[in-house]
Amino acid sequence: MFNNSRRGRLLAVAAVAALTLGVTTACGSDDKPADNAAGGSTAAAGPVTITLQTFGGGKNFGYKEAVDKWNAEHKDITIKYDNLTDQFEQVYWPQMIQWLQSGAGAGDVVGIDEGGMGLAKAHPEWWADLGEFGLQNRKADFADWKWENGVTADGKLFGLGTDVGGMSLCYRRDLFEKAGLPADRDEVSKLWPTWDDFVKVAHKFQDKIKDTKFVDGTNTLYNVVLVQEAAKNGNVSYFDKDNNLIVDKNPAVKSAYEFAQKISQEGLTAKLRNFTPEWNTGMKKSQFATLGCPSWMLGAVSGDGGAGPDFKGKWDVAAVPGGGGNWGGSWLAVPKQSKHPKEAAQVLDYLTGKEAEVSVFNFAGNMPSNVQAQQDPAVQGAKNEYFNDAPVGDIFAKSASALQPVFLGVKHAQVKNAVESVVSAIDDGSVPYANGWKKLVDDAVKAAG
Numbered sequence: 001m002f003n004n005s006r007r008g009r010l011l012a013v014a015a016v017a018a019l020t021l022g023v024t025t026a027c028g029s030d031d032k033p034a035d036n037a038a039g040g041s042t043a044a045a046g047p048v049t050i051t052l053q054t055f056g057g058g059k060n061f062g063y064k065e066a067v068d069k070w071n072a073e074h075k076d077i078t079i080k081y082d083n084l085t086d087q088f089e090q091v092y093w094p095q096m097i098q099w100l101q102s103g104a105g106a107g108d109v110v111g112i113d114e115g116g117m118g119l120a121k122a123h124p125e126w127w128a129d130l131g132e133f134g135l136q137n138r139k140a141d142f143a144d145w146k147w148e149n150g151v152t153a154d155g156k157l158f159g160l161g162t163d164v165g166g167m168s169l170c171y172r173r174d175l176f177e178k179a180g181l182p183a184d185r186d187e188v189s190k191l192w193p194t195w196d197d198f199v200k201v202a203h204k205f206q207d208k209i210k211d212t213k214f215v216d217g218t219n220t221l222y223n224v225v226l227v228q229e230a231a232k233n234g235n236v237s238y239f240d241k242d243n244n245l246i247v248d249k250n251p252a253v254k255s256a257y258e259f260a261q262k263i264s265q266e267g268l269t270a271k272l273r274n275f276t277p278e279w280n281t282g283m284k285k286s287q288f289a290t291l292g293c294p295s296w297m298l299g300a301v302s303g304d305g306g307a308g309p310d311f312k313g314k315w316d317v318a319a320v321p322g323g324g325g326n327w328g329g330s331w332l333a334v335p336k337q338s339k340h341p342k343e344a345a346q347v348l349d350y351l352t353g354k355e356a357e358v359s360v361f362n363f364a365g366n367m368p369s370n371v372q373a374q375q376d377p378a379v380q381g382a383k384n385e386y387f388n389d390a391p392v393g394d395i396f397a398k399s400a401s402a403l404q405p406v407f408l409g410v411k412h413a414q415v416k417n418a419v420e421s422v423v424s425a426i427d428d429g430s431v432p433y434a435n436g437w438k439k440l441v442d443d444a445v446k447a448a449g
Helices: 006-021 064-073 088-102 114-121 135-141 144-148 173-178 185-191 195-208 218-232 251-265 277-284 297-302 341-351 354-364 392-400 412-428 433-448
Strands: 048-054 077-083 109-113 159-161 168-172 213-215 288-293 315-318 330-333
Touching: 048 341, 064 077, 064 341, 064 354, 077 341, 088 109, 088 114, 088 412, 109 114, 109 341, 114 330, 114 412, 135 341, 168 173, 168 297, 173 185, 173 195, 185 195, 185 315, 195 213, 195 251, 218 251, 218 288, 218 412, 251 412, 251 433, 288 297, 297 315, 297 354, 330 341, 341 354, 412 433
Parallel strands: 048 077, 048 109, 213 288
Antiparallel strands: 109 330, 159 330, 168 288, 168 315
């Protein structure tokens, strides 16, 4: 989620500096605990402000409606919602690590992408113990793997899940019609049972439409193929389950890289790196026609930072080539430095509960990790008006219960950053194709330390 160019790196440094200068911490006096919380900080005398920090483009974590509802109904605890940046690996997580290490700067409740959870689990000293506030009774609300990823190395519950990935492929139905291709989502899904078929369709599209590329760039589909291939190779990607770096030994990484190089060499990409300003502009200017779409990507497309309201009804959702896959998903945690851990735990409890996660799904498209929310009729039967009334509840809810997560090592985020920089660089020409794989492996080794 970053730009590999020199300009992109400078922007990222500036963004980190801006985060540092603009850091906000929770303020206000302690307050009476809510009915659903137990134990914790001293009961209070006045209203408390709980700072919630997240990341992501478009509709990001999708909390606007849920936060507005909480603030309208609670006068004793107010949520101050700060979405700090679009970029997790390059900006948000490095800055959050600094704040956690220094003991100051982090909010009262913070979002963590799956790529940061390996490191987060390894540092129990960073986090409040949610079990002290009664949240250990939430275990039945989550799949076992989602729950266990929120438990530290020493057995402390520190995070609860917000969403899961699932997989689809978003496409511009109007551009497909212009290219003489089927536009109906069921017919589109039949076009590409495999990635080889996808490439064939891409060339047919490209032969008819010259001013739009078929895909955004290399990084998005690289990640889709990577999680699919990882499922065939022990559910590991950059690290094995003993936290050994296996980038050069894992066929999943090589296969995903080779696919990314293929679509780049064959001129099918708009050479845009995902989650950059240029990528957002590319959506608005119709510079690409397809996009790998885990459920949370729908909000990135439909939000003002993505394609925005002018493209409502022009995007649709089809099956992804090669079957499913799980890319993404996040957790919420309470940093130990919070002055109001009890109240922060109440907010975290609410935001990961059934009602809030259904609200997030309806607002942003993020598939709930809360199994009760997944099973709610409002989710199961949901259609997304922006995506031509695509039955997103049916599309993503079916896959959510069967998701097999890929193991992510302690330094997954750092290695992912390095790898995707190279995957993007071969596309924009700053790294020759002939040198790409070696540089990818070398840079991954350096990032893993």
